[in-house]
Amino acid sequence: MALLIRGGRIITPTEDFTGDIYAEDEHITRIEPQIDPRILAPGAEIVEARGKYVFPGFIDPHVHIYLPFMGTYAADDYESASKAALAGGTTTLIEMICPGAADEPFAAFELWKSKAEKLAAVDYTFHMSVVRFEAHVRDQFRDIVKAGVASFKVFLAYKGALNLSDEHLFAAMRLAKELGVIVTAHCENADAIDALQKALLAAGKTGPEWHGPSRPPVVEADGVHHLCTFAELLGTHVYIVHTSCEPAVRAALAARQRGVNVWIESVIPHFVLDETYAERPDFEGAKFVMSPPLRAKANQDVLWNGVKSRDISTIGTDHAPFRVDQKQMGRDAFTKIPNGIPSIQERIDLVHTWGVVPGRMGLQAMVDACSTQAAKLFGLYPRKGAIQLGSDADLVVYDPAYRGKFSKECSYSNVDYSAYEGWEQKGRASVVTVRGQVQARDGEFVGMIGRGAFLKREPTH
Numbered sequence: 001m002a003l004l005i006r007g008g009r010i011i012t013p014t015e016d017f018t019g020d021i022y023a024e025d026e027h028i029t030r031i032e033p034q035i036d037p038r039i040l041a042p043g044a045e046i047v048e049a050r051g052k053y054v055f056p057g058f059i060d061p062h063v064h065i066y067l068p069f070m071g072t073y074a075a076d077d078y079e080s081a082s083k084a085a086l087a088g089g090t091t092t093l094i095e096m097i098c099p100g101a102a103d104e105p106f107a108a109f110e111l112w113k114s115k116a117e118k119l120a121a122v123d124y125t126f127h128m129s130v131v132r133f134e135a136h137v138r139d140q141f142r143d144i145v146k147a148g149v150a151s152f153k154v155f156l157a158y159k160g161a162l163n164l165s166d167e168h169l170f171a172a173m174r175l176a177k178e179l180g181v182i183v184t185a186h187c188e189n190a191d192a193i194d195a196l197q198k199a200l201l202a203a204g205k206t207g208p209e210w211h212g213p214s215r216p217p218v219v220e221a222d223g224v225h226h227l228c229t230f231a232e233l234l235g236t237h238v239y240i241v242h243t244s245c246e247p248a249v250r251a252a253l254a255a256r257q258r259g260v261n262v263w264i265e266s267v268i269p270h271f272v273l274d275e276t277y278a279e280r281p282d283f284e285g286a287k288f289v290m291s292p293p294l295r296a297k298a299n300q301d302v303l304w305n306g307v308k309s310r311d312i313s314t315i316g317t318d319h320a321p322f323r324v325d326q327k328q329m330g331r332d333a334f335t336k337i338p339n340g341i342p343s344i345q346e347r348i349d350l351v352h353t354w355g356v357v358p359g360r361m362g363l364q365a366m367v368d369a370c371s372t373q374a375a376k377l378f379g380l381y382p383r384k385g386a387i388q389l390g391s392d393a394d395l396v397v398y399d400p401a402y403r404g405k406f407s408k409e410c411s412y413s414n415v416d417y418s419a420y421e422g423w424e425q426k427g428r429a430s431v432v433t434v435r436g437q438v439q440a441r442d443g444e445f446v447g448m449i450g451r452g453a454f455l456k457r458e459p460t461h
Helices: 078-087 105-117 135-146 166-179 190-202 217-234 246-257 268-272 284-288 298-308 324-330 347-356 363-377
Strands: 002-011 016-024 027-032 045-048 053-056 058-063 090-097 123-129 151-156 182-187 238-240 262-267 314-316 395-405 424-434 437-441
Touching: 002 363, 002 395, 053 363, 058 262, 058 314, 058 347, 058 363, 078 090, 078 424, 078 437, 090 105, 090 151, 090 424, 105 123, 105 135, 135 166, 151 166, 151 217, 166 182, 166 217, 182 217, 190 217, 217 238, 217 246, 246 262, 246 298, 262 268, 262 298, 268 298, 268 314, 268 347, 284 324, 298 363, 314 347, 314 363, 347 363, 347 395, 347 424
Parallel strands: 002 045, 002 053, 058 090, 090 123, 123 151, 151 182, 182 238, 238 262, 262 314
Antiparallel strands: 002 016, 016 027, 053 395, 395 424, 424 437
16 A cells, blocks of 8 residues: 655644655655655555645544433444544544443443444544542553553543542542553533532523533633642643633643643634524524533634644544434433534634634644644654654645535534534645545545554553
């Protein structure tokens, strides 16, 4: 299997040049201004990339595919999700394993992995959620790390379901430090949210428009501060997921100034959607319920500027796909609406359309935030997130001249709506490869289901 990508504008976080890339046996073997086609292996595929960008394959560091949630299950499986990811230029997924409080951790890891093994068309790995941490299960987390999962996930939200007590949170973060594992964290204040939700429902405020007021920015900022206090005490490396608002960003940056090893992720819905979407009448707002919730529009500039300055490391999705009929579970109480705004296919094109084209950020910052930083933070670099000799030939030939519209009809996800329906789309992946094999062309999946591989990672922190 050999591949030549010819004449593209090659973009990495640090470089921007025109040249050719040649790959054999799944890896990049040559990068030169012009590669003589006479050296190509017999049957090599040639992709003309003149006038287009060539990016390293994009990495989504925060997705949910197999997800039991609030009495239902997310609508995607690895076939639909990886087709959607590839159509949008994403070649690696990092999924959150979210077991129930009574589940055995290692069994949950094996279950989630089994859901991907035969259906993934992208490469994949996991964050392991810690939703219980009694002494007798702690060795299972050591075994999970030995099996190749080098990141944990903790919740400071969802009281009575996913959140950890401070005793268990401290113990989990101490083990992470011992093992060299980074802790990804959903930062809110579970007790405050619980009290606010109960008060709103008791007052008859049951619609999706009350989801946001039940978990305001100060609650998110408090969670960030709380996590970073433990990280400061222990030296644990922490990564704040789906950071949505200025107070939370500010709390993380203040901790970083104190020497805390903290990185910030934001997710694409928070960059382009605001709280007014969740306030739409006739239960339409339920489509836009996620946690942390959509915020006031002024926060969007904070996020774009944070990526541009590299204060915010990554842009993910928190892809959690639920259909409209599933959202109806919360018709009488917003607390029962399954959370999530599906975005796994749209992420890169939204970043290009709303970030790069209007000049809010450059192409190199886009690559850094949507690929390279995730690879570095989660033990995948330079195998992933790089265009270097020896790196996996995960490559995206991207056409900036493409013009179209986002729509449900163009999506491979199993959801029945698009949060971005009818929006103008500027740019599209024209060719997407996973380890040297073309898996998508012009927004269409053309590859092989089951080609995706589990990425075993070593602790790096």
